[in-house]
Amino acid sequence: MTTISNTVNTNSSPSKLRITDMFFTDIIGAPMHCTLMKITTNQGLVGLGEVRDAASRTYAAMLKSRIIGENPCNIDKIFRRLKQFGGQSRQAGGVCGIEIALWDLAGKAYGVPVYQLLGGKFRDRVRIYCDTDVRGKHSGSDMGRALKERMAMGFTFLKMDLGINQLFGEAGTICSPTGIVSPDLRDLPDRSDPHHRLLARNRSYDANNIAHPFTGIHLTEKGFDRLEQYVHDVRQVIGDDIPLAIDHFGHIGVDDCIKLCRRIEKYNLAWAEDMLPWQLTGQYQHLHNHTTVPLCTGEDIYLKENFQPLLASGALAVIHPDILSSGGIYENKKIGDMAQDYGVAMAMHMAESPVAAMAAVHSAAATENFLVCENHSVDVDWWDAITTGTPAKIVQNGYIDVPDKPGLGIDDFNDEVLKEHLHPAFPTLWAPTSEWDGEWSHDRLWS
Structure with a gap:
């Protein structure tokens, strides 16, 4: 006999769901440098997110202490707390990456695809x-x-x-x-100077921005x-x-x-x-x-x-x-x-x-x-x-x-594939972020 309890997803108790941690993996060649993210919970559900291509994981990691212990299903509430820390273009990558991971968690918690939580779909x-x-x-x-x-x-x-x-x-x-189409690098220190690479990057930035x-x-x-x-x-x-x-x-x-x-x-x-x-x-x-x-x-x-x-x-x-x-x-x-x-x-x-x-x-x-x-x-x-x-x-x-x-429609990341394409500057798969646990500031925008 089929009962309601047989058909309800009991893998999650949404009202008691809480965020517990955040992890990152950086890959290259996909085709850009991509920062992949996981947000974990107290019920074993994992939300998948991503920072904007060619951005920095710091944009997301700095927000970790502001979401730990929160119910990820309260997406709008959390987004309103975080959005002041986003900026134009890549600077928005942390806020947005967390936001999509929250939707993934909410969809998984309630057992429905994200589009259904948005009011349904106009196309298949x-x-x-x-x-x-x-x-x-x-x-x-x-x-x-x-x-x-x-x-x-x-x-x-x-x-x-x-x-x-x-x-x-x-x-x-x-x-x-002269010097507008390409950066002028003539006065840079020798390549043996530890500042050569950073100065060359910044000179190129100045010319191309x-x-x-x-x-x-x-x-x-x-x-x-x-x-x-x-x-x-x-x-x-x-x-x-x-x-x-x-x-x-x-x-x-x-x-x-x-x-x-x-x-x-x-x-x-x-x-x-x-x-x-x-x-x-x-x-x-x-x-x-x-x-x-x-x-x-x-x-x-x-x-x-x-x-x-x-x-x-x-x-x-x-x-x-x-x-x-x-x-x-x-x-x-x-x-x-x-x-x-x-x-x-x-x-x-x-x-x-x-x-x-x-x-x-x-x-x-x-x-x-x-x-x-x-x-x-x-x-x-x-x-x-x-x-x-x-x-x-x-x-x-x-x-x-x-x-x-449910959620984004993705089970997980494929770690074996990620290992083959790790960014050389970030060689750790699913690097912990405990250094950001105590980040704090007085975030109110008015007195």
């Missing part, structure tokens, strides 16, 4: 696009053939790079002040000709029917962005991504007013309120948050819902492990105006094996199926 599978790289000097026809291979794999949405990086070394295509309006970089007519020809040659190979988005233009100013967009308008682009720093709302409006190319940005924006000025400006056709920078699964859905109110679609950036990918899938499934999600790891042959309990091929025919398993 999530469309994926893959950013496509061709190494070395190459032509638009070469890129077209690489994209054609993606189409043969079942992808129905494509993206490629187009910008000043493709012009380096070709005389007469770029006009720029100048915002677009201040670089003084311009394309010449020859440069514009080359980039227009590149897009033409790509379309000649892949045809006009499949959406093609473009990214990585380089740090050029708004006037050059206008000139380039006008050159490539005729090639029916899905969007031009991150042409300008996202903070420059007025410049995005100016660009939008001078081109019909759909504009897209958002992977570096943290929290719903920081998307609002761009959405209100009317400059964007697509927002493009990353689940590990936007605020996590729930905040990401709020962002998508707000964008829908402004008539803007939501795509999603994703260059991390299957944990971030599945977190993005749940948020996308629960958001009506979702368009497409990135996967930057199509060419990483061990990416699917990072986790257990997920399909042997997570992306199939250009889609990820929305899982019905």
Whole structure:
């Protein structure tokens, strides 16, 4: 005889669930440096999380003492406590990584997939696009053939790079002040000096972190000709029917962005991504007013309120948050819902492990105006094996199926695979974090 008690999941008592610890493993080549995370509980449930690609585990570890002993099912309460410690782009990685681990725990505790806790799903599978790289000097026809291979794999949405990086070394295509395009390393101490590596890194940081309006970089007519020809040659190979988005233009100013967009308008682009720093709302409006190319940005924006000025400006056709920078699964859905109110679609950036990918899938499934999600790891042959309990091929025919398993739909990390790809700077698998247990500060933001 079947009774209610036979069908209820009694592996967890949600009201008594408590967070007990936090652990990290760093891997490299997935394709980025990824910091993977586990949050453990007093009932044996483990929540899987991840810090944003190429960020620092410190962004999450510093928050450990603020969540130990808390019930992970109180996600919104914990998020409101933590969100002051997140910042734009990678600085949000700790808050967001913890947030998705909390959703994984809540779903496991109640025995339901995360999307169900968000109100249900609008779709059973999530469309994926893959950013496509061709190494070395190459032509638009070469890129077209690489994209054609993606189409043969079942992808129905494509993206490629187009910008000043493709012009380096070709005389007469770029006009720029000396020292702007590459860092000046002439006065660094000898390599035997212990500070050489750090100084070189910081010099490179200084050279490569100048915002677009201040670089003084311009394309010449020859440069514009080359980039227009590149897009033409790509379309000649892949045809006009499949959406093609473009990214990585380089740090050029708004006037050059206008000139380039006008050159490539005729090639029916899905969007031009991150042409300008996202903070420059007025410049995005100016660009939008001078081109019909759909504009897209958002992977570096943290929290719903920081998307609002761009959405209100009317400059964007697509927002493009990353689940590990936007605020996590729930905040990401709020962002998508707000964008829908402004008539803007939501795509999603994703260059991390299957944990971030599945977190993005749940948020996308629960958001009506979702368009497409990135996967930057199509060419990483061990990416699917990072986790257990997920399909042997997570992306199939250009889609990820929305899982019905509890939480994110992942059983665990595959430690044998992780051991083969540990970041050399972090050689310990699931390193303990006891040094952060006593971290304390007076966190109130008012007197």
